[in-house]
Amino acid sequence: MAFAQPQRETDLKAAIESGQYDALILIQGPKAQLPAPVAELLADYGRLDARLAGGCLLVPGQGLPGGRLVASATGPLLRDYDDVRRFYDAGKKAAVLARDAGVTQPLLLVAGVPDDERYAQAELVALLGFWQGLWQPLEAREALGEAEVEPVSLVGVLSESLDLDAAAAIEAGRRAGRDLCGTEPERMAPLKFAEYCEKLFAGSPVKVSVLRDTDTLKRDYPLLMAVARASLVVERHVPCVIRLEYQGEGEIEKTLLFAGKGLTYDTGGADLKVGGHMAGMSRDKGGAAAVAGFMKTLAELQPKGLKAIAEIGAVRNSIGSDSFVADEIITSHAGVRVRIGNTDAEGRLVLADLLSHLREDAKNAVEPEIFSIATLTGHAARALGPYTAVVENGPARQLQIGRTLATLGDQYGDPADISRVRREDYAFIAPRTRADDVLSCNNAGSSVTARGHQFPMAFLDLAAGLDKHGLDSDQPIPYAHLDIAGSGVEGGDWQHGSPSAAPVITLAASYLL
Structure with a gap:
């Protein structure tokens, strides 16, 4: 390091x-x-x-x-x-x-x-x-x-004013993020991703716990385990959930909660990626990498009055005889019946269960803000190019979380654009029958689907139970989804480009500096 x-x-x-x-x-x-x-x-x-x-x-x-x-x-x-x-x-x-x-x-x-x-x-x-x-x-x-x-x-x-300790802390986080995102799928298989995190935070104020037991994972993370199902026959590919926790000194004034998509390799599953589109899918763990990177920066700076909890789903979406398939109906951790529209839209399934657990943490937290970070959709890259897409729920928009991220991202060279989730997005993933509660996606690529990076946030909102914490609830919880499909690697080259560790700089500027 x-x-x-x-x-x-x-x-x-x-x-x-x-x-x-x-x-x-x-x-x-x-x-x-x-x-x-x-x-x-x-x-x-x-x-x-x-x-x-x-x-x-x-x-x-x-x-x-x-x-x-x-x-x-x-x-x-x-x-x-x-x-x-x-x-x-x-x-x-x-x-x-x-x-x-x-x-x-x-x-x-x-x-x-x-x-x-x-x-x-x-x-x-x-x-x-x-x-x-x-x-x-x-x-x-x-x-x-x-x-x-x-x-x-x-x-x-040569500088009299630059805070070199803060600069080094940000770079330590970005370096971890680049390592975790940019490393090939065997070197950074799920449990090796966890091992890297354990070494990264050893002796630091960030506590690391790794849930490896497949029976427990099947019970508590059912959507995540559907994605991982075909990988279970290969011991080195089995999934895990990595939980990172930090509690600063003094009275807690704010709680940050992060869900990170850690697809160590994405074949597309039964809806197999073809035409050369599988190359670079070892970087589909960029969201999880950024979450770990931000937590590393936080561990270096050790801010007072701040609590942070992160859950990373480290999973391989393999192809095999036990692959999950489109049309399956799987009940999420939040009790929502999800109809699978396409197995290549696996990241949102992993995130939904992680977010549901973080929602439980947020209920009893001080000033909670929840984030999901993921290389989620080709549409985000197509629509916004090299910029992080920020999609907020009502409470997050009321707090102007997206505006803060976008403003500071511009100032610190890690920019983001704000997108709005709208009623059409919820209509798009609404159930077609009484057999299910929500549709995960359509069966076309996100980049050719209207609002292809906005409607997944609507899915996450429903499948994780966060819709029960909107502006109309007794306990609103701010939630912002960050899609880094366009910003996660330089030049949009997912096979060879250097990972950027976005949005570590922006998050650090917003909450730590």
């Missing part, structure tokens, strides 16, 4: 003279006011190579650490559609170039930050982008050694 640890520097000259660093990394906006040696160097080099104004280049620099400068420009910042991710992208590009150039202990300087509220967190975002660029998959680190594939061990940060 090691990554390039941050070290504060407040004086460029002193940092250079220390001899500790082997390159200066400059993340610069337009018209940056730079210290004399750097400004003169870039003015001279800029006359030779016009790419310096908008690209990422390695420049020889006498008198600088290691005699070299990695200059990474953000590009324009003040147009209507520019945002702080320009600093994130510049940081990431600089990290890749520096690593490939053999840099192991860089000194990071962020300059040219506009006096604009959009860029208030530019230093932090640039550093997080730099760390994102350095991350390599867990399998590579285990096979080749961390020092080989992640040679950068320390990053000096």
Whole structure:
């Protein structure tokens, strides 16, 4: 779990003279006011190579650490559609170039930050982008050694104000999230996912318990176990529910509850994925990975007055003679009869049982807020591109939870868009006969279904019994569903793209910073 640890520097000259660093990394906006040696160097080099104004280049620099400068420009910042991710992208590009150039202990300087509220967190975002660029998959680190594939061990940060402890805590959570999401399905099979969590939180204030007993799971998580049914014949693929609990010091003022979809592999089940669409389905555990990642950040920061409970359903949706099939009617933990519409809509089944258990916790909790996080629908990626979709129930909308997430997500470079669940979504999953209470989905892909990422939230609301806690109830409970199918990996490449650990940054900004 090691990554390039941050070290504060407040004086460029002193940092250079220390001899500790082997390159200066400059993340610069337009018209940056730079210290004399750097400004003169870039003015001279800029006359030779016009790419310096908008690209990422390695420049020889006498008198600088290691005699070299990695200059990474953000590009324009003040147009209507520019945002702080320009600093994130510049940081990431600089990290890749520096690593490939053999840099192991860089000194990071962020300059040219506009006096604009959009860029208030530019230093932090640039550093997080730099760390994102350095991350390599867990399998590579285990096979080749961390020092080989992640040679950068320390990053000096020239800043007087950036909270490096908070930055490191966020990155620790994101790193765990990337590991858990991005690792292949045998290395991160359900029980190995649980083992990773047990090691991740060992000695921390987060308590880990793992429910492995299949008889208990069948009784208490019936929808989850329907998804897992075909996997039970393979011992290493059997499911588990991982529960993470944190209680901060002092009087509890708020309770956060998270359900994470942890499909360690999704074949589609009996409605088998075909046409090459199965590749990348080892990343269908991105929601569970993000939940564990947020809890890791929380464990590092240890906020007072906050309680957090997370349940992760680590399951493999296998194909086999005992696969569950469309048309089955299965009663959820909340007592709701669910008619299966398509076995490839398995994530919402796993989440519904987890949410039902969290609903019971929330009934007696102080100021509870429930979240589900999942790589749930192709429609979210099709409709919103690389943004997390936030779909709220009435109490969550009344508290403006979605607006908070979207606003802070913009400021911290982990953006989200708000979607509304509407009456058409509930009508879509309404039962067609008296034999069942709710339909899990239609039999077409979500990406070609109108409101394909909104109606699943209506299903979760009903199947988990959360509809009994809406605005019209005696005990309203805020609930927000976060679909990260578009934001969970970079570039939308679910087979090869680097996991982003979204929305760990946004959740940390909203509740921990």
